[in-house]
Amino acid sequence: MDYATTDGTALEGTDYVGDTGRLTWLDGDSSNKTLTITLIDNSTSQGNKTFTVTLSDPTSGADLETATVTIIDDAK
Structure with a gap:
């Protein structure tokens, strides 16, 4: 499963380090995966800001x- 970050009011490179990648599970593995x-x-x-993480x-x-x-x- 792929993941990617997308700017909201928080901007990549200014407020967070943007990332894309792939989460993988071995057959039979149903454990949670962590994305940092x-x-x-x-x-x-500057007040609170948001960004989005999308799974695809x-x-x-x-x-x-x-x-x-x-x-x-x-x-x-």
């Missing part, structure tokens, strides 16, 4: 979903 996206910290108060191209008829990720602004 690197956030870019800055000291500027399942190999076993899996249900696909899109997740909206919210980066909480921690600048003081």
Whole structure:
């Protein structure tokens, strides 16, 4: 199953490191897989921002979903 990040109000290269790739399971493996996206910290108060992670191209008829990720602004 492929994954890809897409900008929302958060921008790749400014707020997070965009990524694409493939998650794989061996036959009989039903465990959860983890996807790590690197956030870019800055000291500027800009409010919360979002980006999307989309799953595509399942190999076993899996249900696909899109997740909206919210980066909480921690600048003081």
